[in-house]
Amino acid sequence: MQTKEIIREIERLKKEKNAIILAHYYARPEVQDIADYIGDSLGLSRQAAETQADVILFCGVHFMAETASIISPDKTILTPTEYAGCSLAEGASAKGLQKWKEKNPDGLVVSYVNTTAEVKAWTDYCCTSSNALKVVESLPKDKKILFGPDRNLGAYIREKTGRDMELWDAACFVHERISTEAILETLELYPDADILIHPESAGAHSQEVLTNERCFMYSTAGILKHARESDKKQFVIATEPEILHFLHKENTGKTFIPIQPENRCFHMKQSGLWEVLEALRLNRYEVKVPADIREKALFSIERMMAIG
Ligand code: 13P
Ligand code: SF4
Numbered sequence: 001m002q003t004k005e006i007i008r009e010i011e012r013l014k015k016e017k018n019a020i021i022l023a024h025y026y027a028r029p030e031v032q033d034i035a036d037y038i039g040d041s042l043g044l045s046r047q048a049a050e051t052q053a054d055v056i057l058f059c060g061v062h063f064m065a066e067t068a069s070i071i072s073p074d075k076t077i078l079t080p081t082e083y084a085g086c087s088l089a090e091g092a093s094a095k096g097l098q099k100w101k102e103k104n105p106d107g108l109v110v111s112y113v114n115t116t117a118e119v120k121a122w123t124d125y126c127c128t129s130s131n132a133l134k135v136v137e138s139l140p141k142d143k144k145i146l147f148g149p150d151r152n153l154g155a156y157i158r159e160k161t162g163r164d165m166e167l168w169d170a171a172c173f174v175h176e177r178i179s180t181e182a183i184l185e186t187l188e189l190y191p192d193a194d195i196l197i198h199p200e201s202a203g204a205h206s207q208e209v210l211t212n213e214r215c216f217m218y219s220t221a222g223i224l225k226h227a228r229e230s231d232k233k234q235f236v237i238a239t240e241p242e243i244l245h246f247l248h249k250e251n252t253g254k255t256f257i258p259i260q261p262e263n264r265c266f267h268m269k270q271s272g273l274w275e276v277l278e279a280l281r282l283n284r285y286e287v288k289v290p291a292d293i294r295e296k297a298l299f300s301i302e303r304m305m306a307i308g
Contacts, residue, residue, distance in 0.1 A: 019055035080275035091170025092149035094118035120297035129219035175200035198239035
């Protein structure tokens with residue numbers, strides 16, 4: 001089948017099934033181009049909650065589809081491939097979290113959205129990279145915070161808030177490679193550029209980076225906003241490089257340099273147009289979080305949504 005035919009058939013099936021396609025900024029460009037909504041983790045969760053569609057085809061990774069299932073249990077949530085993982089979600093187990101809580105009975109558990117539904121079920125407050133700061137700042141000052149699973153995002157939030165935070169020890173394999181040295185090197189190489197850094201990056205919480213006036217830490221949606229609104233012409237992008245597809249679409253006359261062009265998330269690249277078509281045609285692969293886990297996990301997501 002030709003690409004054009006595949007796209008036509010995807011559009012037809014979407015109408016027939018009252019389906020929408022949600023894609024993350026790290027998804028393959030051709031998948032982003034046919035999506036009804038492209039967003040960061042928070043934006044995608046909001047879309048899953050607000051859509052009138054009966055079917056949501058989620059082109060991201062598994063934990064994102066699970067989050068959609070927790071938020072919208074009456075909708076059919078599909079993913080184009082059977083399982084697209086995430087090194088963060090796989091870095092924390094519900095059992096481990098339970099033990100951590102037992103050791104710290106007065107601690108409040110704040111979990112990054114990059115977690116399994118089971119981990120969310122043991123969580124007090126969920127957060128994404130766009131609202132982690134706000135969520136932590138909203139918690140009672142006398143409470144210790146158990147933050148997981150991303151040690152880099154956790155360390156960044158701890159530096160910014162000065163809160164008493166114990167961190168789980170996991171990291172995203174892509175952002176772990178974006179070190180302080182790599183960031184400092186780009187500052188020298190591109191003296192006119194702003195450096196837009198995802199806080200999952202290993203270098204995002206070092207003093208050299210935190211105090212540099214050309215370094216800015218943002219979620220993927222925040223990176224896009226900064227690039228859109230800035231008068232600068234050159235930006236180094238310190239996150240998964242597929243975000244450049246959207247940056248180029250939105251901005252003409254600006255230059256975007258990926259800090260590490262080959263440092264990609266293979267989980268996010270699993271789905272192409274063919275997999276999207278097959279998912280709609282065959283109603284696969286359905287993601288459904290069991291009701292008992294869903295109820296508990298929803299609590300932490302709703303608390304996050306209420307904070308912002
Ligand atoms: P955000 O889209 O929330 O910035 O998170 C990035 C990410 O790593 C998603 O897997
Ligand atoms: Fe997970 Fe990192 Fe891939 Fe995002 S980029 S899905 S955090 S492994």
